[in-house]
Amino acid sequence: MLQTKTIKLQSGKRIQGMLQVENHDLELPFCAVCGSKEGPVVLITAGIHGAEYIGIQTARELSTELDPLKINGTIVFLLVANPQAAFSYTRLFVPEDGKNLNRAFPGKKDGSLSEKIAYTIEHELHSQADYYIDLHAGDIHEQVMPFVYYPGIAREEVIEKSRIMAEATGMEIRVKSSATTGSYNYAAIQGVPSILMERGGGGSFTNQQLISYKQDVLNVLSVLGVVSKDRREEKDSIQNEVINAVYTDSLAEGFWRPLKQPGERILKGDLLGIVEDVWGNPLQRCHAEFDGIVLYETTAMGVMEGDSLIAYGEYRQLS
Structure with missing residues (x-):
């Protein structure tokens, strides 16, 4: 005890x-x-x-x-x-x-x-x-x-x-x-x-x-x-496991504009979001490195250098 x-x-x-x-x-x-x-x-x-x-x-x-x-x-x-x-x-x-x-x-x-x-x-x-x-x-x-x-x-x-x-x-x-x-x-x-x-x-x-x-x-x-x-309720879907994850941080102080949502499937090369300066000039473009799913993202507009922006993962379906 x-x-x-x-x-x-x-x-x-x-x-x-x-x-x-x-x-x-x-x-x-x-x-x-x-x-x-x-x-x-x-x-x-x-x-x-x-x-x-x-x-x-x-x-x-x-x-x-x-x-x-x-x-x-x-x-x-x-x-x-x-x-x-x-x-x-x-x-x-x-x-x-x-x-x-x-x-x-x-x-x-x-x-x-x-x-x-x-x-x-x-x-x-x-x-x-x-x-x-x-x-x-x-x-x-x-x-x-x-x-x-x-x-x-x-x-x-x-x-x-x-x-x-x-x-x-x-x-x-x-x-x-x-x-x-x-x-x-x-x-x-x-x-x-x-x-x-x-x-x-x-x-x-x-x-x-x-x-x-x-x-x-x-x-x-x-x-x-x-x-x-x-x-315990019955599960209605097979769980997927992330085999590779990317956690993207801001490279500059600016304004973050996310273009995807948590849970959304993404394709390699998709634009996930942009950090801009106050005049709208892009400071950082975040592109997907592989097909996967968005795990979470920052919803705050203002970000500091080093702040988390978005996380996504490449996953496999388990039998």
Whole structure:
């Protein structure tokens, strides 16, 4: 049974509490749904990017809707990992230090606040989890198509278990990541099968998007044996896997004009968007390097040099 420094979880109970950040006065809200039967510990985090609100709402609702008496194992929801960003509508960063929390893993107990939060998540939660689901979305300046990342740098058995989790979501696209610094990537390196899910964006969401996101999570929990299989809806399509991805950043300060939409199929050579100066002169034209699908894009008009513009992937259909 998972235990924090201050709270011992109890079988058959739902426990709400605050997780103290190491060497800081910040506390992070969590809810643990402790099943009445033995099973794995599943960690679900939301709000690592605080303005990705659909992930936070998905975690908030599932944490109250799941019945501990019908759960096998324990589900620990870290409801808001970056609370000040959530309350201040701040994109990407922890407001107190201006760092991207999802680039702070592994953390530092004596570092900046982002590093302290990462250290706390790693040592208090990653270390006790058997599986991990990280809920993201397009941020306030982005839109994404529904898709799921799974780690590509970890022990082979961890990668395979993560792939099974990714497939279980029922999302159309999955992407094998080569990153190492994200929360789920680092957890996988430490031996915890993990995925990162994406859906929506723009700092808002529809009720149908929320329903779909909750079902994505339940599908994974079903495969892990944590919830009853009758909660899982049948998938109506074969999942595709991205085998090559391009993440295009802005080469200059200017105004971004996207010409495609997340989820749209593209052909090699297609013009995906243009960065222009204030007079409309093109500073950067983004062309597709291969046939594929748009995963996400910036919807903000004004961009700085180095800002993300668009991501797309070449994919294969899986049998």
